[in-house]
Amino acid sequence: MDSFFLGLASFVIVLVPLVIIHEFGHFIAAKLVGITVLEFGIGFPPRALKLFERGDTIYTINWLPIGGFVRPYGEDFVRQKTEDELSLDRQEIEERGIKNPKSVFQAGPWERMFFMAAGPGINFLAALVLFIVVALIGWPYERWHVTVYDIQERSVAADIGLEQGDVIVSANGEKMESADQFNDWLADHANESVTLLMERDGEQFEKSFVAPPSTDTDVQRVYINSVEADMPASDAGFEPEDLIVAVDDVEITSLDQLVEITGQHEDEEMVVTVLRGTERYDLPVTPRDDGSGKVRIGIGISEAEPASVGLVAVNRDRDVYTVAQPLGKAISLGVDEFVFLHEVMYDFVKDIFAGNVSASEARPVSPVGIGQMSVPVFEQSIDEGEVYPIIRLAALISVALAITNLLPIPGLDGGRILFVVIELIRGKPMEPEREGMIHLIGVLLLLGIVFFTVINDIFNPIDVSGLR
Secondary structure, X not given: OHXXXXXXXXXXXXXXXXXXXXXXXXXXXXXXXXXXXXXXXXXXXXXXXXXXXXXXXXXXXXXXXXXXXXEEOXXXXXXXXXXXXXXXHXXXXXXXXXXXXXXXXXXXXXXXXXHHHHHHHHHHHHHHHHHHHHHHHHEEEEEEEEEEXXXXXXXXXXXOOOOOOOEEEEEOOEEOOOHHHHHHHHHHOOOOEEEEEEEEOOEEEEEEEEOOOOOOOOOOEEEEEEEOOOOHHHHHOOOOOOEEEEEOOEEOOOHHHHHHHHHOOOOOOEEEEEEEOOEEEEEEEOOEEOOOOOEEOOEEEEEEOEOOOOOEEEEEEEEEEEEOOOHHHHHXXXXXXXXXXXXXXXXXXXXXXXXXXXXXXXXXXXXXXXXXXXXXHHHHHHHHOOOHHHHHHHHHHHHHHHHHHOOOOOOOHHHHHHHHHHHHHHOXXXXXXXXXXXXHHHHHHHHHHHHHHHHHHXXXXXXXXXXX
């Protein structure tokens, strides 16, 4: 039930305002090109309350709290109004004393294109602004507990008494925030005196030594970050924080090597040797196709490179801290994140067409599914006492809303823009009745898709285990 209310909260707090912002984009564009907007409504009719009237527009609150709408003169959502419907508009215009009204379809094609594109456009702008706001109030950074693992015999780490599970807090006063940072730091301070601040069982202590020369090694241990339910690794007894050292008595020296060996054992048992604490375990497991064409045992893995002092440092128990940025830095970070998001979406679409994404990962998502995906984000925000997870989620949804509306599908803004482009090419508009019928069919198809995705998201909820 808690998840239900969190999902509902995400819909109200995130999605509804973004839809209102989308409609506000259309509203601003209409005003800029002179189109008469009879009503700007929050929620959908029936009308609950008339707030006020300013200029040619009345502003209303409506009973269905699922977004908002703009009611321009001459248009009914996506189609041109009939003469009977226009006569009602003209009657309202006359009663309200509106002078020189201009309908959507009296506007030129470029004006109409601007009007239709402004909704998605302001959603893109809103996402960029939200990323900048995140940076201004507190940009998130990760700090890992850099934990000692797999200490080699007759090494510096062994000589100074380090133990598995010790946490490396700092080196010569510099905080260590990842295993890679620690390894690189040691390489940069070879043959220098080093004092490590360590933590063991809640107590801190120091260890001093001279950093050995950096040695090039091609050996990387494979560290297990997570174990997936209902996959072979879970049944075989693998656990997060295991370190894979061998398969069928062959030493594992890289992540790629493990992936290759696993792929060669489809439906064939192999024995994986893992280091868990100070113990070694031989775990028989049979890799299988995970449904996307990849042969896996069902573990999340990362490389763990031995440091020059003779230990493998791994990242455990991630902490997230935020730092408020000055305006210039906030704008830079916001723009970078905005561009990166589009690059990720582009790569995702490319992977879909290349067949590298499973059907479950590429499934269309309804507002119910968005609510389900939002639950772990809201939980993260509550647990950390930070608002950045919710704001970043809103930015992501805003971009997705913009891109979806720009698709050249009848009934969407992109479909309406497509008809304007056709009009520019032909030199004349399509007959209003024909265009209206096409848009109506498109809307009905979209409603059907939404209905089936809602049903699917209810009876086949989205797996959100990896979203936090």
